[in-house]
Each structure stands twice: as C-alpha cells, then as structure tokens.
Amino acid sequence: MASSQHLPATPGVQLLTIDADDAGQRLDNFLLRILKGVPKTRIYRGLRKGEFRVNKGRVKAEYRLQAGDVLRVPPVRTAEEGAPAPVPGYWTEEVARRIVYEDDGLLIINKPSGLAVHGGSGLNYGLIECLRQMRPQERRLELVHRLDRDTSGLVMVARKPAVLRELHKLLRTDKVDKRYLALVSGKWPRRLSMVEAPLEKNVVQSGERMVRVAKEGKRSVTEFSAQERFTRATLVEAKPVTGRTHQIRVHAQHAGYPLLGDPKYSDPKSEALTADLGLKRLFLHARSLRFTLPGQGRVEVQAPLDPDLESTLEVLRKPL
Incomplete structure (x- = not known):
C-alpha cells in the first residue's frame, strides 16, 4: 500500500507504490491529500515541470493512478502553518x-x-x-x-x-444520464434536437480558458429539447452525450441561442436580455442524474432550480 497519509517532507526523493485502494484517483488530488501543508501552487508547478513522475515518465495532473504504479515524489517544503486554508x-x-x-x-x-x-x-x-x-x-x-x-x-x-x-x-x-436546465436567448427551434460540433480548448491571452468550435477539435454532441417558451427566451433541457469543457454553453452559442448570464459565450442580444431580467449568474443547472451501480441498484436524483433562477422564470411568465 502507498502508506502516504502523512508523508513527511524530507531531503530525499520518495518512491511510493500505489495500491488498489488508491487506484482510480487523479494524481493531483492524491498529491494534495498526502502532501499536507505543501502549497497547491508548489504541487501544480512540480507537475508542470515533470518533477512528479509515474513509472519514470512525465504525467499530467489529471492522470488516473493505477494499482502498481510507482510514484516519484521530489523533496518539497511544507508551508509554515502546515495546514490547508480553512473553508469559510x-x-x-x-x-x-x-x-x-x-x-x-x-x-x-x-x-x-x-x-x-x-x-x-x-x-x-x-x-x-x-x-x-x-x-x-x-x-x-x-x-x-x-x-x-x-x-x-x-x-x-x-x-x-x-x-x-x-x-x-x-x-x-455513457451509462450515466445527466440532464441540465438552461435558459437561452431567443426562440429555440422545434426542429433543433441535437447540436454536433467539434470543440477545442483555447486559452486566450488573459489566461482565461475558452472553448471554441473547430474542425480539429474533439467530437462533441449535445441533445436539446425545449421545456418552456417565452417571448424572448426558451427554457431548454440539455443532455450532453459527450463530456467536453463548456460543451452546453458553446453548443448553444454555436446554434445561435447563447445561455443567459454567460459572461464568456454571449452576444449583444443575450447580454441585453440578461440585464433586463436582472439575472446575476449563469442560467445553467445540472438537475438530474440517473444510473445503475452494480450490486447497489438504480440511483435517480433530482435537484430543483435555485430560487434566483426560478424567480427569473417567474418574471418571464408575467404578461408584458
């Protein structure tokens, strides 16, 4: 077992063998757990530079550890306090x-x-x-x-x-059914039940992460269905068939119907409507999960819209 719950910071390199209990975890999450008191910035910098290695090779932060992997941990210094920042x-x-x-x-x-x-x-x-x-x-x-x-x-x-x-x-x-509710600008067409457009991550100069539709991007598919229609907006259900970053947001924008309250993927019309409604956040909500876990059975969970999103719909329902 990688007996590394309280791994000390020492002058030498440590080699840890991953056991079955720790298999499946992301490398960055594993390191954050075992290197108590080491600043997160130090861990992520070490990952980018290849200081942390698995089976003698460079790996990314999102690498999933496997049983039997040998993890190289370089000498690291703990923060003076030695404790993570408390969550408010x-x-x-x-x-x-x-x-x-x-x-x-x-x-x-x-x-x-x-x-x-x-x-x-x-x-x-x-x-x-x-x-x-x-x-x-x-x-x-x-x-x-x-x-x-x-x-x-x-x-x-x-x-x-x-x-x-x-x-x-x-x-x-694709055996987890995930459904989202989104409020989009404009009248979503009845015939538009699927958006299939390849997506590519693109970091802009400010360092902000953006995603765009690009031929060389990864295959991306989202199913959409209108749930409630308003004069200037449509409440849609979105089911991501693939799981790309910002997929629902970019696909809705690509179709010509950006999500309201979206600071990254908008147009002047959606921005104006967001302001008119007094909406202060992105209108996107992961409302349901359905799947079957072997040995446990069916799990079906729903989460209602938050009050601020529900109140936005109430404004739209009022006659002009």
Whole structure:
C-alpha cells in the first residue's frame, strides 16, 4: 500500500507504490491529500515541470493512478502553518444543506453557483476541500466528475475508491444520464434536437480558458429539447452525450441561442436580455442524474432550480 497519509517532507526523493485502494484517483488530488501543508501552487508547478513522475515518465495532473504504479515524489517544503486554508463557514453550512443523496460509497451534492468543484488556479478551496473539512475522518473523498464554477446542480463525490472506479467506467460508457436546465436567448427551434460540433480548448491571452468550435477539435454532441417558451427566451433541457469543457454553453452559442448570464459565450442580444431580467449568474443547472451501480441498484436524483433562477422564470411568465 502507498502508506502516504502523512508523508513527511524530507531531503530525499520518495518512491511510493500505489495500491488498489488508491487506484482510480487523479494524481493531483492524491498529491494534495498526502502532501499536507505543501502549497497547491508548489504541487501544480512540480507537475508542470515533470518533477512528479509515474513509472519514470512525465504525467499530467489529471492522470488516473493505477494499482502498481510507482510514484516519484521530489523533496518539497511544507508551508509554515502546515495546514490547508480553512473553508469559510458560510460555504460549509451551504454545502451541508445541499447534500441530496448519501450512501456508504457515494455523496451527491446540489452544488451552489459560485463555488468551484476544487481549488487551484488561484482558488484556495472548492467543493471537495469543503467536504474534506466537514468530514476529516473520511480520507478518500474524491470528485467523480466536474461542473463549471458558475453552474449549479448535481455533483457526485465518491467515498470509496471502488465506487469512484465504477462510476468512471459508467461515465466512459455513457451509462450515466445527466440532464441540465438552461435558459437561452431567443426562440429555440422545434426542429433543433441535437447540436454536433467539434470543440477545442483555447486559452486566450488573459489566461482565461475558452472553448471554441473547430474542425480539429474533439467530437462533441449535445441533445436539446425545449421545456418552456417565452417571448424572448426558451427554457431548454440539455443532455450532453459527450463530456467536453463548456460543451452546453458553446453548443448553444454555436446554434445561435447563447445561455443567459454567460459572461464568456454571449452576444449583444443575450447580454441585453440578461440585464433586463436582472439575472446575476449563469442560467445553467445540472438537475438530474440517473444510473445503475452494480450490486447497489438504480440511483435517480433530482435537484430543483435555485430560487434566483426560478424567480427569473417567474418574471418571464408575467404578461408584458
């Protein structure tokens, strides 16, 4: 076993052999857990420079560890305090209220808008750090998948490595039914039930991550269906068939109907309508998850729209 729960910072290189309990975790999450007190910026810098290696090779932060992997950990210094930055109480209280499903191996949280799923890139904490602070006795909490910081809704967090591996397998084979609600600018056409356009990540000069439709991008497919029609907007259900970054947002923009409240993928019409409605956030909500876990059975969870999004719909429902 990689007996590395309390790995000390020492002058020498450490070689850790990954066991079955730690298999399936992202490398960055594993390092953040075992290197208590080491600044996150130091860990991510070491990953970019290739200081942390698996089986003598360079690997990316998102690499999934496998049983038997040999992880090279270079000498690192801990921060003076030696403790992670505390998560503000208002976030832990909010997350505690938003746990909508729990069993021995899985948590599902209705994530609030504005909370990232994990720290990094200038953020000291996110949903996973929040949960780890709330449940210090649970050493193996890991994100199963991600949501954008501004998107609200259902996020799965595994409590056991075996559940994490099984859910990743279901996600890879498209056996997790994920549905979102989005409010788009304009009248979504009845005939438009699918957008298929390849997507490519592109980092702009400011360092902001953007995604664009490009021929050389990865295959990306989203199914859409109108749920409620308004004079200037449409409430749609979106089902991502593939799981690309910002997929629903970029596909809606590509179709000509940007999401309201989207600061990255908008047009003058959607920006004006967002301002008219007084909408202060992205209108995108992960509302349902359906899947079957072997040995456990069917899991079906729904999360209602947050009050601020529901109130926006009420404004649109009022006659002009």
